[in-house]
Amino acid sequence: MRLESFLLMRHEILLTVALLIILIAELSTENKKKISNLSVILFLGVTVIGFLPVPEGLLFGEMYRTSHLIVLMKNILNIGTLILFFQSAEWIKQTEYKNKVSEFYMLILSTLIGMNFMISSGHFIMFYIGLELATIPIAALAAYDRLKNISAEAGIKLILSSALSTGIMLYGISMLYGTVGSLYFSDMAGANLNTPLQTLAFIFFFAGMGFKISLVPFHLWTADVYEGAPINVSSYLSVISKGAAVFTLTIILYTVFYSIMPMWKNLLYVVAILTMTVGNLFALRQQNLKRFLAFSSVAQAGFILLGIIDGSGLGMASVVYFVLIYIFTNLGAFGVVSAISVASGKEHIDDYNGLYKTNPKLSLLLMLALFSLAGIPPVAGFFGKFFLFTAAAHSGYFWLVFIAVINATISLYYYLLVVKAMFINKNENPIAYFKSAFTTKVGLLLCVFGIFAIGLLSPVYEFIRMFSNIL
């Protein structure tokens, strides 16, 4: 094995280096601002370097693999995390509890390393380590405001639910190992997994992934954790963590479980309908914006399944494209909520009444993000949903598309409720005008750019489509 071959895992190595630098910096200074700036700049570098071309290949006897598609996915996650860093810079400096700023960055970076390994894995043990690395630090992050009961509660709920789901998942993986005799993805893909026991094992595995993506009925932790955790952590959970899990699930379904595709297509069919519908029905009645966005993200996960269900390169492309758009869109929504929460501490929909009068720019941005979530043209969310639905229709799931369209209509209702609060409802004491910090502005402007540009620039989709034939 030659030294250059480590270049294949450039993303992971860079992240680890960045993490170590932050750790060292932490030892030398107490200044929150310095560490925060250093982290953002380091990560900016990591993101940019991530775009340099890298060859495809395998490492460690096939335990680790990488391809252009996988690199693209990692870059997408990096972009999302970068925006999140911009958005949270202001919040992290302000936090009243004497937490160490570096903790936030280091925990996020370690989960990102875990996700990268998860996506790149070629072996179930590798995958499992990645998954754990991507989950456990998030539980710590959810309890970041540890003096607040609700934050601590979120952390403990996440770690316990996650323990349950990984337990079941490991159980499933062990059964697969028992029947196939190997944990390598390539061996699994070669074997015919079409026995009742293996189906059972697959569903156990799927439940674990469903937990990460918050699919119904494995989603119940979502709302409580999102509500309790600091907003930027919820934002990270709903966007990056979910995106990474979606990527991994899609890759594994399309390669490892290719032989039982008809079975998992039916499973996805059922779960997609459940997820969209239940997510929407709960989102309808939320008053707290964080819970509201939590259920909205559950419903969005249901839509993503419509792309995965296609089972071909078209489906893969539509999923990657949607996640890219979803990152910009949801970060835009969370970013505004976070900015307002930092400035005024308010998180209820009713508090937003009359926001347009005092903070027109933020209101417009939140409106754009919600329109994009609802899928109204010409913002990017429309194109994302369009390609997801196209993928499902491509495989002949017309009823599923029909149900999805009905659900999209219901979702429009509750997204518009927030828009109505901001623009139409009158309020004696609206949230006062405040100026956002420079970093927050950059983070939000990047979202605006993404919301408009990714939908209208067709080369983006074409580019993703070019790499997405992995079968």
Add this chain to the structure above:
Amino acid sequence: MIDFSFTILIPLLPLLLFFVLGLTSGKMKPVLSGYIGTLGMFATAAMSYFVAFQYFFNRPAGAEAFEKIVPFNTVWLNLTDKLHIDLGVLLDPISVMMLVVITTVSLMVHLYSMGYMKGETGYSRFYAFLSLFSFSMLGLVLAPNIFQMYICWELVGVSSYLLISFYYEKPAAVSAGKKAFIVTRFADLGFLIGILILSYISGTFDFVSMTDPQGALITQGTPLTFMGLSALTWALALIFVGGAGKSAMFPLHIWLPDAMEGPTPVSALIHAATMVVAGVYLVARLFPLYYFGAPDVLTIVAYTGGFTSLFAAIIACVQTDIKRVLAFSTMSQIGYMMLALGVSGYGENHGLGFTASMFHLFTHAMFKALLFLGAGAIIHAVHTNNMNEMGGLRKYLPITHITFLIACLTISGIPPFSGFFSKDEILAAAFENNKILFFVEWAVAGITAFYMFRLYFNVFWGKNTNYKHTPHESPLTMTLPLMILAFASMVSELIPFSKLVTSDGLVLHIQTEWIIVIPSVLVGATGIVLAWLFYKKESAIPDKLVTTFATTYKWSFNKFYMDELYLFITKKIIFKRISQPIAWFDRNVVDASMNGIAWVTNKMSDSIKGLQSGQLQKYGYVFISGVIILAFTFVYVWFK
């Protein structure tokens, strides 16, 4: 042949100007935005002239036909593997010619407006809208596929709407804007359906492959038929409906006279020279398809054009608002162009009508813009639109007078002005193909001369009205465009159209047919003489004629009650008999069932809220039950 890919800048520059002027409107000094807009348009026009020169006169030696060049094209949306929507630029003789027409007239109007709109509120907004319009129109003519054309077509409609209702505090302007938008939009529905059918049967939006005479669509046609007519015929007929709406062909013309509520430079740019010929351009663009695929539709085009030109000319004789006279004269002249396309053949030496139509489009743009800008200068001087309140203006407005006279002579087809040549070619083309239409158009030529000189004598000669303020000549920014356009009207016959703009790109050989030239000049002269007799001095003849033909006069004055007919159909029939029952159905059935669904959704949401209790043990319970139920169901169903 040079690289033409820079032509994409021609539409993009006005778009940039629109954003710049629109975003800085209210912050920048108004005068400055006028300068920026005009300079930008000047650059666009310079580029267009350069393109035209390179395209027409700098060809590789030995090149026979003018090629269709697509110097810039990018795929925007992939619908299927074959069908995709592109954005790009197509250069061929007609699009290059249109570039010159649009940028010339637009530049003149930009310049003219610096004087005409001086001090108006919303001066920068006006220039921003002008730029938007120029962008849309240039995008329309350069479109390499019918979908881009449709997008720009609608943008043209929007900018026309914005400019007609520019004085948005004036109710008449607002309703005129709405009327124009709704009527053309209604016609565009036909256009859209036509595009969908056409793309369905041809599998492409691309003009070049669609109109290729050796292409699959023309040689093989389509087996699809509907009500005895082929799908291609339907598609082309529906597309023509869209074109007829924009070009104000009977019976979709009702918006054009009202559109005169907009500022006069706008009328010159949009409602005389550029937007209203979009329909003609559309038919010309698809001409091979019409000719080979649906000759029946081409006949309809010819008769629609012929009828409209006669109908509008008759109405123009009795109108008293000078802008409306010009509006009806525009309809009449566009009727000529449509008719010429309708009677034209394709290729070899049969394409006279096509060339004549494009030639007339060019000359008409020049002289009609001149007439409108002249009318603007008159209105600017005397503050009224009514010609009965004018007279003897030749002493006060010498430059306007001379240029206006040149324009009147041009439109009346008096040699050696350009209108004579283009109209003469149309008459020759009609004479070859359809004698009835030839006689109609011949008569219309006489009527045209009559009403134009009625206008001219009424305004510049005749009774000497006492004006409150002495009228005075307009500033140079306004008279300079008049002079330039007058010059263009006089000399544009020198452009060898039969060599440059032909149906198949090859040279067309034409010879002068005296049998047509002499009668057409005579009939024009007769019209002028009659107008001279009636209107040069105050005379009793017009009033006598009015009383003799009282009914005809009344009908014609009221534009044959077309507006009233539309109102009757929409209000009494559509609104009352159709819309009201639908509204009832909508309120009591559709809305009620939606409310029902919403109620059910809420109830469902209510009933499952217990699931989200906040208790972790319950979550675990649901999680595990979920896994077990899914697992057992799937194992059972799958291995039953």
